[in-house]
Amino acid sequence: xxxxxxLDLSFFSQLARSNFLKVKSSFLRKERDQxxxxxxxxxxxxxxxxxxxxxxxxFKVVPPLFLPHPVSVIEKFILVxxxxxxxxxxxxxxxxxxxxxxxxxxxACLLGIPIGLAMGANKIARGVLDPPIEFYRPIPPxxxxxxxxxxxxxGEFAKIILIFLxxxxxxxxxxxxxxxxxxxxxxxxxxxxxxxxxxxFWHIIFPGALPEIFTGMRIGIGFGWTTLVAAxxxxxxxxxxxxxxxxxxFLVTDVVVMGIIVIGLIAYVLDLLMRYLELIFVxxxxxx
Amino acid sequence: MINTMTNDELVIxxxxxxxxxxxxxxxxxxxxxxxSIRAGELVVVxxxxxxxxxxxxxxIAGFQPxxxxxxxxxxxKVTNPGADRGVVFQKNAxxxxxxxxxxxxxxxxxxxxPKSKRQEISNKTLELVGLGGFGNRPIYELSGGxxxxxxxxxxxxxxxxxxxxxxxxxxxxxxxxxxxxxxILRIWKRTExxxxxxxxxxxxxxxxxxxxxxxxxxxxxxxxxxxxxFCEDFITCGDARKxxxxxxxxxxxxxxxxxxMNGNP
Numbered sequence: 001x002x003x004x005x006x007l008d009l010s011f012f013s014q015l016a017r018s019n020f021l022k023v024k025s026s027f028l029r030k031e032r033d034q035x036x037x038x039x040x041x042x043x044x045x046x047x048x049x050x051x052x053x054x055x056x057x058x059f060k061v062v063p064p065l066f067l068p069h070p071v072s073v074i075e076k077f078i079l080v081x082x083x084x085x086x087x088x089x090x091x092x093x094x095x096x097x098x099x100x101x102x103x104x105x106x107x108a109c110l111l112g113i114p115i116g117l118a119m120g121a122n123k124i125a126r127g128v129l130d131p132p133i134e135f136y137r138p139i140p141p142x143x144x145x146x147x148x149x150x151x152x153x154x155g156e157f158a159k160i161i162l163i164f165l166x167x168x169x170x171x172x173x174x175x176x177x178x179x180x181x182x183x184x185x186x187x188x189x190x191x192x193x194x195x196x197x198x199x200x201f202w203h204i205i206f207p208g209a210l211p212e213i214f215t216g217m218r219i220g221i222g223f224g225w226t227t228l229v230a231a232x233x234x235x236x237x238x239x240x241x242x243x244x245x246x247x248x249x250f251l252v253t254d255v256v257v258m259g260i261i262v263i264g265l266i267a268y269v270l271d272l273l274m275r276y277l278e279l280i281f282v283x284x285x286x287x288x
Numbered sequence: 289m290i291n292t293m294t295n296d297e298l299v300i301x302x303x304x305x306x307x308x309x310x311x312x313x314x315x316x317x318x319x320x321x322x323x324s325i326r327a328g329e330l331v332v333v334x335x336x337x338x339x340x341x342x343x344x345x346x347x348i349a350g351f352q353p354x355x356x357x358x359x360x361x362x363x364x365k366v367t368n369p370g371a372d373r374g375v376v377f378q379k380n381a382x383x384x385x386x387x388x389x390x391x392x393x394x395x396x397x398x399x400x401x402p403k404s405k406r407q408e409i410s411n412k413t414l415e416l417v418g419l420g421g422f423g424n425r426p427i428y429e430l431s432g433g434x435x436x437x438x439x440x441x442x443x444x445x446x447x448x449x450x451x452x453x454x455x456x457x458x459x460x461x462x463x464x465x466x467x468x469x470x471x472i473l474r475i476w477k478r479t480e481x482x483x484x485x486x487x488x489x490x491x492x493x494x495x496x497x498x499x500x501x502x503x504x505x506x507x508x509x510x511x512x513x514x515x516x517x518f519c520e521d522f523i524t525c526g527d528a529r530k531x532x533x534x535x536x537x538x539x540x541x542x543x544x545x546x547x548x549m550n551g552n553p
Contacts, residue, residue, distance in 0.1 A: 183381070185381040186381050186382075186383065188349070188351050188369065188375070188381075189375065189377060189381040189442075190394070191350070191351075191369035192350075192369045192370070192371070192374060192375040193371060193374075193394055193395030193398055193442070194370060194398045194399055194446060195395075195398045196398070199398050203383075203394065203398075207383065207385045208385075282385075283426075284384035284385055284426065287384060287428040
């Protein structure tokens with residue numbers, strides 16, 4: 001199969017490099033006005049929330065059991081970074097959680113994107129796969145977690161299957177929508193240039209669907225992360241969710257809060273990462 | 289069955305297209321259209337919205353099947369789209385993930401033409417449409433007129449027998465539009481391609497056509513056909529405004545307009 005213009009390695013690396021530089025320089029350039037003002041306001045708001053928290057804790061408005069002091073949260077963060085708690089230190093828990101979600105994500109992409117593309121392009125694929133996927137998609141993963149445990153036990157595999165299922169549905173459905181979103185004129189143009197069905201699919205439909213595919217990936221990884229943490233709270237010996245639940249059982253609220261903050265920060269970073277990848281790989285998004 | 293002569297590039301034989309939708313009245317988009325076009329002609333189909341001109345172009349392009357009748361291009365019956373009939377769309381048919389050169393080379397890539405030859409052809413075609421040096425730019429950085437020129441270059445690069453243009457200048461502002469009309473005529477003269485263009489602009493049609501075909505709707509049919517050569521006058525004198533302001537031009541334009549408005553000659 002001939003290399004498509006998009007996947008042509010030299011063009012692709014040149015494109016990625018130039019987009020990476022563009023994105024990097026836009027963070028340093030002067031023209032950021034409105035965006036800057038909003039970011040400043042958000043930053044001040046966050047500082048404000050921390051200050052209010054500090055005041056509430058300092059003057060013991062609420063018992064420390066309910067709202068620990070920010071300082072003790074930070075202390076626990078430093079402590080757990082080196083010392084083990086609930087089966088590992090902070091780094092080990094984070095790595096355990098990330099490994100689960102990223103491997104499930106990789107499988108969901110490897111399977112979901114081709115299947116979604118097939119569903120978009122082929123009415124038999126659509127007819128066969130639509131019912132099961134649309135059926136299980138709105139069900140919260142925690143609802144079918146017990147079934148997964150009955151089938152696969154409480155080991156790593158079961159957790160990864162659960163997270164995989166949570167991520168698979170949005171990725172597949174977005175890939176399928178991506179195929180439908182390619183403008184018919186572009187497809188017709190491909191055929192008028194002498195393209196075969198396969199060529200039009202690979203060179204026009206697939207790149208055309210990429211914006212939606214990346215959106216699906218971004219939704220998927222967020223959804224996978226929330227599912228993971230909940231799954232760890234049910235049956236795990238490591239991971240951030242496990243650490244938080246363990247601490248809650250012993251009423252060590254500062255570890256709970258610390259864990260929640262770490263979980264939230266990682267979710268934010270994952271989302272940022274996906275947006276960044278999107279800017280590099282799909283620079284034409286939103287520009288018709 | 290029309291006798292196809294060997295120098296007739298495009299033959300339309302008793303073509304009819306009807307659309308039947310459940311619960312809606314049948315639409316007679318085209319009714320028994322017949323015409324034969326010689327190689328090198330610049331045919332313009334003019335008509336108001338709904339007269340069937342887009343449907344006609346879609347059948348010739350192979351995007352739309354005929355209900356009755358046939359279309360032949362170079363004595364081959366048309367059933368599917370193909371590289372022998374290049375199409376220039378009104379807008380949004382370029383690939384935003386490819387730069388200008390790669391867009392133009394797309395058809396060549398489909399034919400498995402080697403890279404160096406592809407680049408040679410795309411560079412030459414870029415010069416032809418006046419976009420030399422723009423090869424590396426992304427599509428979305430270009431103005432509407434420039435994008436249409438890329439669309440034109442892309443269709444030309446694959447060397448089709450006939451160029452089909454679907455209201456190619458409809459989305460452009462008036463000034464750019466005039467410039468593009470002249471560009472298309474100059475390219476037509478240089479490449480000697482057969483062009484089949486549809487438009488709803490009377491002035492554009494009268495200016496550009498060697499054969500002007502006026503269609504009226506319900507059912508879509510050919511009402512009148514003119515042989516014109518204002519485009520040749522332009523090629524000779526190079527001044528479009530002058531050609532468009534002669535008395536003959538104005539007379540033909542008014543006649544065409546009244547045919548469209550009244551539905552009969």
